[in-house]
Amino acid sequence: MPALTPDIAFEQAANAAAAAWAARPAYVTYVTHTHIEVQSARQSLNVDRLVAVRSADDVAILKDLPNGGQSMAPAFPISPTFDALAYFRLNTNANWHKQIFASITGPNGTGPIVPITFKDPKPSDNEVVVTSLRFYYPKFASDSSDAPDGHMHLTMTALPTLTNGNGSDFYINDVVIDNATMLPLSVTYIGKDDRKFQIDYGFVGKTWIVKHAFFEQTRYAVLKVGRVHYTADATFEDYQFSDTSPDPRIPPLATPAPTASPSA
Numbered sequence: 001m002p003a004l005t006p007d008i009a010f011e012q013a014a015n016a017a018a019a020a021w022a023a024r025p026a027y028v029t030y031v032t033h034t035h036i037e038v039q040s041a042r043q044s045l046n047v048d049r050l051v052a053v054r055s056a057d058d059v060a061i062l063k064d065l066p067n068g069g070q071s072m073a074p075a076f077p078i079s080p081t082f083d084a085l086a087y088f089r090l091n092t093n094a095n096w097h098k099q100i101f102a103s104i105t106g107p108n109g110t111g112p113i114v115p116i117t118f119k120d121p122k123p124s125d126n127e128v129v130v131t132s133l134r135f136y137y138p139k140f141a142s143d144s145s146d147a148p149d150g151h152m153h154l155t156m157t158a159l160p161t162l163t164n165g166n167g168s169d170f171y172i173n174d175v176v177i178d179n180a181t182m183l184p185l186s187v188t189y190i191g192k193d194d195r196k197f198q199i200d201y202g203f204v205g206k207t208w209i210v211k212h213a214f215f216e217q218t219r220y221a222v223l224k225v226g227r228v229h230y231t232a233d234a235t236f237e238d239y240q241f242s243d244t245s246p247d248p249r250i251p252p253l254a255t256p257a258p259t260a261s262p263s264a
Helices: 006-022
Strands: 027-038 043-054 059-064 070-074 089-094 100-105 136-140 151-158 171-178 184-191 195-204 207-220 227-242
Touching (some): 006 136, 006 151, 006 171, 006 184
Antiparallel strands (some): 027 043, 059 070, 089 100, 136 151, 151 171, 195 207
């Protein structure tokens, strides 16, 4: 069997994630527990919610637990079918009156995310294929394993082809891959202002799903006179999948959302 380079490992993981995202359940109901903390202000907040989300556009019904109100909003804090190996825009906002907002859109601020995909290399059994990513330089971490039941661990460095002239500074930093399925188990992004976004995955049956998400950032006042560092740590549980809507307020869309398309 051909040996995997870090580049090909990343490409195969991206393709596997894109395929899983395209085959995601139409509706997911789940419970999320989110802990928000601002250490400098010595304040913290726990938000427990029951969420029913329409996967095609991440529109959801949110219910604060145990006996809170309901609202219609983007899936909270993110959709459990989110593919982190994609082009997307993350928008977050939080205050101390349980007015907590998070949304993920396409890279231009509207529409769905765009999963990263690659053309599969077709080596012969006797070849070692060497490829090169246009935008990242991946390396195997010291704890990476190629055992069939192990995990590959990639560290990612954004290249100037991606960072030069880019209005964003939020890039993939770390990827852990399940060798048996080639699906990501963990994806981490980092950026300026201490920004970090980590998504951890698992399986419910054969469904690849978000199990945990973590976000942190430092926000600065004018001229950076003051700063506030906050974190949001969310776990997901009690998933239910269905092809039909669990709530009449989120009926099926009239037309299907776009699916992933290959990129060079």
